[in-house]
Amino acid sequence: MPKSIKPERLFTSPLSGSSPFPRDPFFWREQWRQLKLAHCAVPVYGNARQFWANKEMINAVYMKGRKKHDRDDETRAAALSVPKGARVLDIGTGPGTYAVPLAARGCRVTAVEPSPVMREALAENMRERNAEDIRVIPKRWEDITVQELGEPFDVVIASYSLTMMDIGKALAKMVECCAGTIHLFWFMTPPAWVQVNRDLWPLLHGGEFPGEPTADWLWQVLCEMGIYANLEVETKFPPSVYASVDDAVAEFSGRLKCSTTAHEETVRNYFQSVLREEGDGFVLGGETLGAHIWWTQGQSAVKSTNIRGSGSRKSRNTP
Structure with a gap:
């Protein structure tokens, strides 16, 4: 990317597809x-x-x-x-x-x-x-x-x-x-x-996050x-690293306002699917x-x- 550019050429609206700035x-x-x-x-x-x-x-x-x-x-x-x-x-x-x-x-x-x-x-x-x-x-x-x-x-x-x-x-x-x-x-x-x-929010509570x-x-x-x-x-x-799947479930059960056993089971199934086991831990996502x-x-x-x-x-x- 060039060091000097006109701001109006840098981005387009995420809400307007290919529309200009x-x-x-x-x-x-x-x-x-x-x-x-x-x-x-x-x-x-x-x-x-x-x-x-x-x-x-x-x-x-x-x-x-x-x-x-x-x-x-x-x-x-x-x-x-x-x-x-x-x-x-x-x-x-x-x-x-x-x-x-x-x-x-x-x-x-x-x-x-x-x-x-x-x-x-x-x-x-x-x-x-x-x-x-x-x-x-x-x-x-x-x-x-x-x-x-x-x-x-x-x-x-x-x-x-x-x-x-x-x-x-x-x-x-x-x-x-x-x-x-x-x-x-x-x-x-x-x-x-x-x-x-x-x-997970739509699955647990309905509506989009x-x-x-x-x-x-x-x-x-x-x-x-x-x-x-x-x-x-x-x-x-x-990336976030957890000692176990249980640790990830415990953290996000609170963040996601889980209130039932079914909620917690949904969260557990999710993390069992997305966490990557690396070394002694379980990794979520990539670098931010x-x-x-x-x-x-x-x-x-x-x-x-x-x-x-x-x-x-x-x-x-x-x-």
């Missing part, structure tokens, strides 16, 4: 909103707030193996080349993947984290890594005003936390409160759990805003690709965009 200036923002609304309409599924308040579910799905990733967190934070003393805003900070190592490196970090379970994990991480001066705001990004954040930040980060229904409004607020560089991280390809939900908007949609929303950002594709998550999208304020309305794949890491220069 839509000229509606809010098309992709609205597609994002409609997909999020479809999530809200899925029977029994619940919402993001309920998920992130469920400590048992978060520990089973998100926190397992977290202690092994401290060095990876340091590497990811260092790769952003944020200078010591910079004011950093981390939106949806989780356990502090970026916030904690950046604070330990001398940055002044404000962390936005609405989940009480994640704030507990963040507090523990802060104590263990001697980074206890992080300012934590226990709110959703949608509920925060620019005024309460104070002076503009040098760096804004939103890493796999872009669950907002009105993504355009959320991005506009990030732009308003940043005087430097904005870094967004989101799924380029759907993670394995999305495919599991798509396969709508999936998640991906990073190409996010980039298109930015184009509609006049922001032609840098985009780098990277391998974000390796992620996208790092970033731009520097004042340099975002350029006429071309750098798009790099995972094979070009030597050439990566973060603004």
Whole structure:
């Protein structure tokens, strides 16, 4: 793919087949909103707030193996080349993947984290890594005003936390409160759990599972805003590995809201069919690709965009 291309030539609408790029200036923002609304309409599924308040579910799905990733967190934070003393805003900070190592490196970090379970994990991480001066705001990004954040930040980060229904409004607020560089991280390809939900939700509860908007949609929303950002594709998550079929069934029985023996048996039959036995474990799906999208304020309305794949890491220069 060429390094410099016109944004309107990059994608076509997934809803319009071979139609050219839509000229509606809010098309992709609205597609994002409609997909999020479809999530809200899925029977029994619940919402993001309920998920992130469920400590048992978060520990089973998100926190397992977290202690092994401290060095990876340091590497990811260092790769952003944020200078010591910079004011950093981390939106949806989780356990502090970026916030904690950046604070330990001398940055002044404000962390936005609405989940009480994640704030507990963040507090523990802060104590263990001697980074206890992080300012934590226990709110959703949608509920925060620019005024309460104070002076503009040098760096804004939103890493796999872009669950907002009105993504355009959320991005506009990030732009308003940043005087430097904005870094967004989101799924380029759907993670394995999305495919599991798509396969099993209709069998268990009826109706379709709508999936998640991906990073190409996010980039298109930015184009509609006049922001032609840098985009780098990277391998974000390796395939999920389970010690046994029972472990996979136990995790997804909760995620899929199984309430009967017949539900659990459906899930078991599914995983016996799709899991691959490799070594001492059972593997689900393949690698999940992620996208790092970033731009520097004042340099975002350029006429071309750098798009790099995972094979070009030597050439990566973060603004």
